[in-house]
Amino acid sequence: MTMRAAVSALERRERRTAWLLMAPALGTIALVVVFPIAWTLWESLHLHDLRMPWLGRPFIGVQNYAEALTDARFWSALGHTLLFTASSVTLEAVCGLGLALLLNRPSPTRGALRAAALLPWAMPTVVAALVWRFMFEGQAGIANTALLGIGAIAAPVSWLTDPGFAWIPLILADAWKTTPFVALLLLAGLQQIDPALYEAARIDGAGSWQRFRAITWPLLRPALIVAVLFRALDAFRVFDLIFVLTGGGPGTATETVTLYSFTTLLRNLRFGVGSALSMIIFAVAFAGALATIRLFGASLVRGRE
């Protein structure tokens, strides 16, 4: 046996071992990621309605996608989702930034404050949603009583059954729940900024606004982008909060794409159309994430330099 042959045999054996060692991980990924997506794709190309078994289960190509995309309820659900995502994430970014700046200031109670600020985030969403529902439910609810008391409203409002007002408790509840998460990420970003920069700026006579504008903001941007991306992806898939607070109502005025696909798939048992809806939501979320990374990826790298 020549030297080269021995090496290549060894290499081959090592390569085989490597595959063998990776097999469990690859198998798991195939099982929990690839298989469900492929199965959903397969279902989405068939007429499969558990409530109408007499129709059989024929292959119908992209008809389910056509039905979903020509459905006014789907487009309004998508509109609601985008409205919810944009407004709640904006609110969370602003409040989160403020909270992070506040928590970053040296103070004797900083530790306790940080723990307290994180509390809403630690609470299960369903529990938080029930609390918010309790506050906003009914004309004699806590929110109405308080707002009437301070004169912010002239008459009680049916918060959860009014197509416009219903968004207010939904967005507020989401902001209350996840602002701490944004603040936490931003706080980590703030603490990475070299204090020497602020000292130098102060010596040069920069005011606090100038210091924020010239140092904090540009150096915090990467952390802010990560926080907003995470939150936007989460808000796009919002389910439990709306399910508990309004159930997508009144009518379908606060129905999001996830609620719509849940109803189609699990309530009406329309596996074909429901799967098509899931694939569309998946594609939109994936494209959104990709676009964000494309747009801000460069600035992420620049920020680190």
Add this chain to the structure above:
Amino acid sequence: MKVVALSLALAVAMTACRGVPEPSALTLGVSALGTEAAVVRGQLERFRALHPDIAVEVRATPDAADIRHQLYVQWLNARASEPDVLQLDVIWTPEFAAAGWILPLERFQPREDDFFSAAIAANRWRGRLYGLPWFVDVGMLYWRTDLLKTPPTDFATLADQTRDRSVPYGLVWQGARYEGLVTVFLEHLGGFGGRILDDQGRVVVDSGEAVRALEYMRDAIRRDHVVPADALGWQEEHARFAFQNGQALMMRNWPYAVALLQDPSQSKVSGRFALAPMPAAAGGESTAALGGSQLAINAHSEQPEAAYELMQFLLAPAQMLERARVAGQYPSRPTLYDGRELADALGVQPSDVRRIIERAVPRPVTPVYSELSEILQIHLHRALSGQEEPRAALTAAAQSIRYLLQRAELAP
């Protein structure tokens, strides 16, 4: 909440798959909570004593209707032979019958004349009988005997009677976007002389009568303030709490509330309310939505004869009276309403109740009822919350329902 319920259903399903003691045991899929569970256990004990050759046991299924439905669909779609006997909600029989999941019953020659005719009608699909009513639920008008002299018999009087009221609400009902809203609408619809589907199965929910019924419901909330706007988020229990706390003159609800309202430890209206049929308008008649549970036999059951034996036992008068006494559920046999026994069991006049049940109408008997209902729920809720005019809402709903029936190949 959903997740918990789902995992519960899954857990139940898993235990059901594992714990099969012997192949010959007959299984009964029922809701098994609280007093109902005790009733079923006791009755099965007596059945075993009468039929020592038939082994029988309970498959507990989730109490929440849509979770139980989901579980049944999974089992039956997989052609499971268990449970042999199924407790079905009144709106599921046509769906399961059309899917071929439950057996037509004529070979057992059931005596269908012994049951309320509306309850039998709800169990028919394409002329064949697939289930027998176990107990019935009907929508009724609860009214305060200390604040009103008589209950309203027509909708116009109802509005007058609530005008100078001393309590916050005139009438409370279930207006959240769920199945309950459809039953409330059905009662108003019948009261105005309208229907959802006609005898040929054509969609007529966009008729003038239907529009007037929905306009009346909307005006009751938005113009006349007879019904509180909060009711758009209410289910049965919310309405009961409002009535029980003395906040409402009248309430539309199911019979289950009677026992709770009579309990002075939690109710402020104990001894100060009575039951009446829902009001009607000119051209319509007082209508009660029919609810309740049915018993049916799994089409893949390995022992349909024994299964029917069990069904007959559970549907016998003695068992029904016990159910009425312990769980407050109304028997599906009209003759039981003549006896003294039921009066003691229910705490209300059986003849009053019987009068209401005889006016009960089933919801549309169609295999695609759940989707039909969802379409109605959305448009009704939009109309009541001021997002759509009643006529536009019902026109849109009718159009969607026609498309649904066409898609299901059920269009007349």
